[in-house]
Amino acid sequence: MIRPHRSHPLWLAFILHRVSGLILALFLPVHFWVLSLALTDPARLDGYLAWSDLTIVKLAEFGLVFLLAVHMFGGLRLLALELLPWTGRQKTLAAGAVGVSVLVSGGFFLQAI
Amino acid sequence: MDVSVWRGTAEGAFQTFQVPARDSQTILDVVAWIQQNLDPTLSYRFACRVGMCGSCAMTVNGQPRWTCRTHVKKALKNNKIQIAPLRSLPVIKDLAVDMDPFFDKWVRAEGVFHPSKTRRDKVEALAPQTAARQTADAGIECINCAVCYAACDVVAANPDYLGPAALNRAWTLVNDAKDGGYDKILEAVSDHGGCHNCHSMGNCARFCPNELSPMTSIAGLKRATVKSFFKRKA
Numbered sequence: 001m002i003r004p005h006r007s008h009p010l011w012l013a014f015i016l017h018r019v020s021g022l023i024l025a026l027f028l029p030v031h032f033w034v035l036s037l038a039l040t041d042p043a044r045l046d047g048y049l050a051w052s053d054l055t056i057v058k059l060a061e062f063g064l065v066f067l068l069a070v071h072m073f074g075g076l077r078l079l080a081l082e083l084l085p086w087t088g089r090q091k092t093l094a095a096g097a098v099g100v101s102v103l104v105s106g107g108f109f110l111q112a113i
Numbered sequence: 114m115d116v117s118v119w120r121g122t123a124e125g126a127f128q129t130f131q132v133p134a135r136d137s138q139t140i141l142d143v144v145a146w147i148q149q150n151l152d153p154t155l156s157y158r159f160a161c162r163v164g165m166c167g168s169c170a171m172t173v174n175g176q177p178r179w180t181c182r183t184h185v186k187k188a189l190k191n192n193k194i195q196i197a198p199l200r201s202l203p204v205i206k207d208l209a210v211d212m213d214p215f216f217d218k219w220v221r222a223e224g225v226f227h228p229s230k231t232r233r234d235k236v237e238a239l240a241p242q243t244a245a246r247q248t249a250d251a252g253i254e255c256i257n258c259a260v261c262y263a264a265c266d267v268v269a270a271n272p273d274y275l276g277p278a279a280l281n282r283a284w285t286l287v288n289d290a291k292d293g294g295y296d297k298i299l300e301a302v303s304d305h306g307g308c309h310n311c312h313s314m315g316n317c318a319r320f321c322p323n324e325l326s327p328m329t330s331i332a333g334l335k336r337a338t339v340k341s342f343f344k345r346k347a
Contacts, residue, residue, distance in 0.1 A: 004175030005264050010315030010328075018312075081313055082332040083339070 017074035020067040027064065073098075114189065116143055118155065119197040122204045127195065140180035140188060141169050144196060144208065157208035164322065167258030171208050172197040177263040179322040199263040201272075215259050218275045223301040224282035229293030237291050249288035252281050252330050254323045261317035261327050273306035277317035277327030280308050284330035287337060299338050308334040 006015075037045035051057050076098075080091055114134050117127040130147050141159055148155040159169040164182040171180050173188045174195050188194060202210035219225075230237065239246055261277040262268055268276045283302050286292045302308045311331045318326040 005177065005316060005320065006266070008315065008319045010313070010319065011266075014312055014314035078313060082335050085333065085336065 016070055020071040024067055024071060115193045117195045120207055122206060138185045140173050140183045156206040167256035170199055170258040170260045172199060177260040177320050179258055199259055201263055201268045215262055218279040219282055222275045222279035222283045223294055223298040224279050227292050227294030239290060245288045249285045252285040252325055255281060255325060260320050260322055264316035264320040266314060267310055267312055271310060274310045275306055280334055281327040281330040284333050299341050302334050303338040
């Protein structure tokens with residue numbers, strides 16, 4: 001339950017950034033360990049890679065990409081907020097411009113593949 | 114309406130009072146009514162009653178507020194109000210907290226004036242339209258009510274953190290042409306518990322009764338300390 005003094009967008013952005021960062025920090029060591037199997041134990045790596053056909057793993061991958069995206073844009077937001085002496089309106093416009101360009105370029109990318 | 118009020122110090126409990134609802138009634142009116150009509154031993158602090166002195170801040174239904182300018186209608190939930198002392202400050206009794214740690218941090222953040230001239234020098238002319246003056250002006254209406262301090266989750270987690278109000282004050286002085294303590298202030302605010310502890314969660318700006326943005330001031334201090342760090346290296 002979110003306490004009453006925390007129910008506003010900036011605090012939610014903070015907690016999203018913190019939680020996604022923690023989960024990614026837990027995931028990365030496992031990620032690198034599995035990748036290292038390519039050198040030490042390729043047969044076992046293939047066994048793990050076969051999992052990626054499972055629907056639940058595909059969903060988990062979506063979750064992972066979501067966490068990465070949320071954490072990256074959350075970090076960019078913080079950098080803009082703290083390092084650029086802009087007004088609130090300028091920052092809103094800049095964030096909107098980035099959002100639109102990600103959508104447009106993402107559309108092109110999906111068309112290409 | 115049902116009003117539950119914190120009684121005791123750090124240890125204590127909420128006591129419920131029945132208070133008649135009026136058309137125009139602030140939270141401070143409610144507290145005063147209880148003290149005048151039901152229990153004269155209730156302790157709380159106030160002075161000006163018009164939102165200038167910063168004495169009467171309390172936690173109302175979980176949110177820090179200046180009680181003299183908070184209408185009951187704004188805070189009422191299911192005909193109930195819960196009034197507690199401010200968070201993160203030692204409770205003296207009931208609703209009155211010890212403000213010493215809060216003001217000690219203003220001094221620790223070098224939030225004091227550093228004179229740069231003597232009485233024989235000419236008075237510094239301040240042009241109100243310069244960027245630095247406008248930045249300073251954006252932060253100087255602070256009434257020291259400690260609402261931001263109580264709202265801040267970083268203060269709650271780290272008692273060493275200077276807090277939004279002290280850092281906001283430091284930022285106004287950094288931008289004040291009359292103040293001669295630029296380096297001293299940056300040194301103080303980049304020490305342990307300084308501006309770099311801030312997570313930009315923005316509770317301070319959300320709850321400041323004067324609609325200041327200490328978070329923006331702290332971001333300014335972060336920029337200034339980063340700039341001076343690279344300058345010293347060069």
